Amino acid sequence: MSIQLRVGKKARLEFLPGSEEWYQRKIRLEHPEAEHRFVLPWDLEKSKAIALLDYHWLGEKLVGAPDNDEDSLCLALWDEDVRREYPVKINHIPHWFKAPKTIGREEYFAWTYLEACEYDHLPISDESILWKNWIGVQPVWLEQHQVLKQFKKPELTLEYPAHVQKALERAKWLSAPASIDSVEFEVPVNLPCFNRHIWDWRPIPTKENGQQIDKYLIKKYLKERVVEWLAAGGYRQWHKDWEYYLLYSERTALSTKFFIKPFYWDLWLDLDNLRGQTNKWEDLAVIIQLAWRVHCAHKDLLKETNEEKRAKDQVEEELYGVF
Secondary structure, eight states: OOOOOOOOOOOOOSSOTTSHHHHHHHHHHHSOSSOOSOOOHHHHHHHHHHHHHHHHHTTSOOTTSGGGOHHHHHHHOSOTTTTTSOOOOOSSOOTTOOOOSSSOHHHHHHHHHHHHHHHTTOOOOHHHHHHHHHHOOHHHHHHHHHHHGGGSOOSSOOOOOHHHHHHHHHHHTSSSOOBGGGOBOOOSSOOTTOOSBOSOOSBOOBOTTSOBOOHHHHHHHHHHHHHHHIIIIIHHHHHHHHHHHHHTTTSHHHHHHHTOOOOOOOTTTTHHHHHHHHHHHHHHHHHHHHHHHHHHHHHHHHHHHHHHHHHHHHHHHHHHHHO
16 A cells, blocks of 8 residues: 655745845735825824924923823833933934935924834824824835835945046055944944944045045944934834844844845945035034134133233232332
């Protein structure tokens, strides 16, 4: 009697977890194309105004604001030391941020901020929740995904403008040039397995005169980009990717490769703005040094004037004593 063994086939994954197609499909499944609930225009505009107020004032504990309710904070936050802090926000529009097609610039950062607050179970206004859910439809999430892709290292080598490529080739011939990965930058929040070095082994970009930009300026510049990335939705995205990594931890190689992608910023592609910003910082440092020297010189002059005055007073007292 022959025994026939049936081997069950493993279910094939339609898209590789963590791939671009996987993210696109997941966003489309989790978020509707449009909000079907009916909301009066007045109510929506009022909710938008309160959402913008939450964006500007949450974390300040103003009287009447949601974050001023200590009882709600104690109930919502299980870690007093870490979770009490509200997400990072910015009050400017980054130079790399292009105007979204689905939402305004200011509204975009307010929306990502409120989404991060909700992810961390932080108190926000009920009207802000209404506006966030109304505006956060599928096209907005897809556009946010494209915005945050700027902070991931591209798979293909980019083509730089001619002047940038020329500067890069010159930097490679410098004597013992410092590499970009040698700069350790600061991160204002705690993120699991977050890299503090850019995985880029090319030389640090150079100034117009061919000298490399100082490391402390690169460190400051990268910190600003990290803050902007966090405000643009990077904070929530990194935590969600960490959750996906743990969910797919059985496939360690896949989950590590596709979910935990290091933070990246192409300094050479951003060379023009980098040079302009570092020039401003250097000019500001020169002004501060000059102001300090003037202050010290004025202070010494006052000191000499006071000493001369005391000596004159002493001479006058002695003369008065003689007569």
